[in-house]
Amino acid sequence: MIEVAEKRTPYAEDFSRSEKTLQGHSLPWLKDLRRSAINRFMELGLPTDRHEEWRFTNVKPIAQTIFQEPGMRWPNNFNVGSFKDLTFKGLESLSLVFVNGRYAPEFSSIPTTLPDGVRIASLAALITSRPQQIEPHLGHYADFERQAFTALNTAFFSDGAFIYLSQGIVLDTPIHLLFLSGPGTEPIQMHPRILVVAEPGSQASIIEDHAGLGKGIYFSNSVTEVVLGENARIDHYKIERESPEAYHISTLQVHQERASRFTSHAVLLGGALVRNNINVTLDAEGAECSLNGLYVATGHQHLDTHTLIDHAKPHGTSRELYKGVLDEAAKAVFNGQVIVRADAQKTDSVQTNKNLLLSDNARVDTKPELKIFANDVKCKHGATIGQIDPEAIFYLRSRGIDAQKARQLLIHAFASDMINRLEVAPLKEGLSALLSNKLKNGSR
């Protein structure tokens, strides 16, 4: 236990040092929130493999590294050309760009006049100018009482994005939140925070994109809270393409009101150690959520997906499909929990996880977990782990397609239905190319 306690201390020291520099530190409610979060973190400590939810993912590398706050200056010679390769060709979006966790207006493209009732801005700016829109939601959904990383984020966040859609607003152009992390001489940490409030009947697509600039160790610990009012619809795209040595922990916490529809697409490609938590609460009748995901790991990557769909009220629908491709000595975890509460009659839930292992050393731990307390529900789940079919390889080769290409074709075929589900065409093309590139570099 001493070992664990020691890991907490630097964070406490950091907090007392930096509390006064965090955005909005003078707001009493925010100060209280942050203090409760750091106090709770001091009690929880970082999880170890003794925690059931962290059995397969060891965060020791994060605990053992001393991370600095990123400086106020951009990384050396940083300019718009530095992330040219990371843009999606043809993607028209309202974009907010963050560099090392801090909003970079000079690289962002938010028109000065957005439609009435739409707010897309840096959280740091809004938290002081519009706290009344933020206070009722921030920290109300993401659970820092039980989740140490959420507690850390809640204590330390200073910037991020705030998106507000007033009643009935339909945004056709997707919102692109691009978090660029550029390593410096020492490991740095970022705690980006995103809050999305979609009032009744509103609709938007949000791309949350975490990308690394070059190599180097850093720790990105993000928390996103999304609130959907009645009949609101949010499509959330999470693209994780951090640097090869990065640690990325993130939590997406979704709260759904009556007949709202939430869709998530998560594509995990980068990072050394990645944990992606998605928690959705269907907190009113007739809500619908759909979680799609693809994780592709090579080398020694460890990519962990934990999802929790909480059906709290009747007539909810959830669909979940996650696919994984693992090569070399990569590891992945898929843990999909579905809770159907006693109240949530007529729930209809389907969960599927499929994995393709490309090498003998790759490993996946998949664990569907259904907890059903209602008695009139329809719930299905299934998980598969397979290899490339040698029959299919021979079939393709017998038609003149060389062995390597045949293999790539089959991997793409496996992953393609996840890519095809993306409703933003430039993302489809861009991610398809990223995938090809990754598998080309990462395999024989």
Next chain:
Amino acid sequence: MLEINNLQASAGEKKILKGINLRVNKGEVHAIMGPNGSGKSTLAHVLAGRDGFVATEGRVTLDGKNLLAMTPEQRAGEGVFLAFQYPVEIPGVSNMYFLKTALNSIRKHRGLPELDAVDFLAMMKEKSKLVEMDQALLTRSVNEGFSGGEKKRNEILQMAVLEPKLGILDETDSGLDIDALQVVAKGINALRSPERALIVVTHYQRLLNYITPDFVHVLAGGRIVKSGGKELALELEKKGYGWIEEENLKAVGANAR
């Protein structure tokens, strides 16, 4: 074109082909018949280069080139085509994309420029008529959810598109009703040409009612035990394989003495 000399081959631990000799000239159609387990399909797979089928002795050349030293894709490039008895389903890869990739790989091997999308589409339209293939099947995943007849038609369509020198049809007739069989046979006949040789591997004479072979060979116990013209197939249909096996046993017995 194809010369097989004393070909011996194993599948896994088991020795299956025990010395095949066969010469196929261009323009010819050879039927290889025989009882189950005689080695017909093994011969087809050894020629196509399937993993797990190992030639332990003998020589196979295609226009003088050593076929056994080539990878399956090189063999395809050189003009060998195997129509599978059980075509493989490939979810997520459209038939069209698959064929285009295959054709352009083969064209590249042959030193020809790649076909662009427009030329390829025009070609597909024409070739798919040959086997009365529903255009909708072209955009579906390869063989996924196809009926038995559609799968076999798809094999012949691939042969039509890839234009091999040597087509090997492995039990293409199995599992087809008479209507489907006629469509497939019509497609195969349309692909007969003075430049192309076909080896038709079949258990039944039925297919040969529609595709008239120039030569018929009977394979039993891993050897070609009898060769003849198309009449041989009819005789087999009437008398079964039993008499040949008996004849063969006598012959082996005689040799042993």
